[in-house]
Amino acid sequence: MKLTIRVWRQKDSADRGRLVDYQLDGVEPDMSFLEMMDILNEKLILEGQDPVAFDHDCREGICGMCSMAIDGVPHGPEKATTTCQLYMRHFNDGDTITVEPWRAAAFPVVKDLVVDRSAFDRIIQAGGYVSAPTGSAPEAASIPVPHEDATKAFDAATCIGCGACVAACPNASAMLFTAAKVTHLGLMPQGQPERQQRVVAMVEQMDAEGFGGCTNTGVCTTVCPKGIPLETIARMNGDILAALRP
């Protein structure tokens, strides 16, 4: 395949940034999207140009590090798929593919396609945990967890923290990310003692980081590579109402 890759180039956080076109030949359908970017970068290095900086690590869809908006869609056209798991067989010869970083005020661009997502860590710091210091744990089998609760908790806990939900949201809201953790811990018996303070603290932190509000567009769940359902947001809203009720 022969492609035109239109990439966001931005030298550092102070630079204004711009889209630059690169022609790329010899792309195979069995290549992953990031392998295609690797080839582009190898070419740029040998031509003495600055290669495109992008985040990636596990390349198997679980670490949450890769973060490209492809033709305007976080992680590209395939459902429930991270950028690293997207294959070039979903594109056609002659395509022009636009690649941009996550766009959100709370995720400032560091360089090219690399953004700073540390706001997510700070939301977890605010309360996304169970206070269970090492050594304090009771015997694991002492509290049964209904199969269905464990399954639903897992479905929420499967969030990889990539930030696609924020990047897709017209308000750059982090509700789906925050709600996923609130839901996971709120469904487990171990998460009950801190349930109310957790949801309040995490939502306050989310607001303080500059993420927008939720207007229920639902686009977050459509781009979520792990398919975190929109109900998690409803559940978090229920929890926060319960916590704030006098």
Next chain:
Amino acid sequence: MTVNLDSSELFTLGDPVGDTKAPQVPIEQRWDDRRFHGKIVNPANRRKRSVIVVGTGLAGGSASATLGEAGYQVTTFCYQDSPRRAHSVAAQGGINAAKNYRNDGDSIQRLFYDTVKGGDYRSRESNVYRLAQVSVEIIDQCVAQGVPFARDYGGLLDTRSFGGVQVSRTFYARGQTGQQLLLGAYQALERQIAAGTVTMHTRHEMLELIVSGGRARGIVVRDMVTGEIETHLADAVVLASGGYGNVFFLSTNAKGCNVTATWRAHRKGALFANPCYTQIHPTCIPVSGDHQSKLTLMSESLRNDGRVWVPTAKGDTRAPGAIPEAERDYYLERIYPSFGNLVPRDIASRAAKNVCDEGRGVGPGGRGVYLDFADAITRLGREAVEAKYGNLFEMYERITGEDPYQVPMRIYPAVHYTMGGLWVDYDLQSTIPGLFVIGEANFSDHGANRLGASALMQGLADGYFVLPVVIASYLAEAPYGDPAAADIDEAVQSVRQRVDKLLSVNGDRTPDSFHRELGQLVWEYCGMERTEAGLRKAIGEIRRLRDEFWKRVKVSGTSEELNQVLEKAGRVADFLELAELMCIDALHREESCGGHFRAEHQTPDGEALRDDENFAYVAAWEFAGTGSKPVLHKETLEYEHVHMTQRSYK
């Protein structure tokens, strides 16, 4: 039989090394005795003691959180943008623990025995026994953190079987156990960051160890965003930086995984043990072309219900569904009737290689075997199979474009884990006082082969339960005085010179091109099967490639910015040194054991043939300069509790 290798040619022999820290009491009492007799630090004094932790996977994340909870001043580093992304996150199958909830005869003794046997009698009994003891506490701890383990319909914890064992002791969270355990540790870590006990530095890479007065006193790091070179000092340094599987270029490791932290410590005096013990995982998605940048593992748990086969006839290119039952060779079930598809990883991997070498492999290039779920779907129903393995099946389909509910998966072995690592004693301390090494980065628990679901167990055992105890004894003796300015300066200057050197070559080959070439060499000659001639050739080629690297590498950009090419080049430079030591280790070990298979040493039916008389030792290597002969220090392995036999899974 004696060692027939002329040792003076590639290495020299040094003094033996030994563990002096395990108490001399019966093995069941050793850990209790160690805990009781070791010094501890008064809670009020802990905030005056500082610890650096490098890496935030299961080992580093859990250690940082636990040391923070204890009240020490902890400074933690990771190269990713968040500690939650460390590669433990990708572990799929599960975590072992001797809970015996199934009442199937499991016990601490059995987990200990299985692990020593699985490691082909090349691990240290004291450490493994402790691992088995601590395993039960790990599950308690993770459940208390809210980890959503799989539950049965009574709400109790579910378990499954894994390769190399006959009991069901593997706890799991669908196919994402590593992710869930890591998030548990990550959340505990973030809680401590908020509490101010842990200072976290993301996007920082350790490039040098600071040793002063004979003790590890700090590290030199590069801020990967600004390029600034920083020094961080502490009373002790903990390396939890993972394994070195990426020396093969293609592996199941994350792209950023590297050996630099441990290699830099090795160059500063820490012994590197058993580098040739690398694990090839039998169930990965086969390579699809030259562009391939990494390999993806399909959890070994799939072997519980999937049946491995190839066509009986060579060169049979029919679609799998068109091959009748009578013309299929379920070779693992045939050769190993009692363990069948659940033989340990090294055995399953080599068996796959053998059938492909015979010309019976399937898929492009003939480097693949089938993993077939048709029987399981008939027996359990599609829904049950989906509940157990749904996400793995989806991942397979995403990568290959084939539906494993309809067509058998194609799998092939790939490098997955490295058992070798920095040598540590029972206190997880390296040969540099004050330098502790935990998780995959050390060599201690898995011998020559790791059993499935034991990496998560070891990472968390080290981080949550072992390190916090053993490091306290070291910190109780602190402070050790200010590190000398000259020692700090020397470390910083060496980092600066190296960065400048990488940038100044300005040649015509990218770091990745060197990495690929190195990976091919190591895979070919120091992979699933090794020979004397192959290893000798590899050593020569690696030296040539290393020379070429420093003459022809091209690193674009500058050091004062985010520069991923520079990061990559530094890592490849260290892999080029490690690879030579791996091959020397593999060449000197004139036996086959676990993941180390020397073609010259096999039983008549092709199984690994150990030489306990001459090689029942840990090979701990001392650095003597790049390209200079390393010094071999042997730690003799004594088996008091497990009788060494030839492993048989037949």
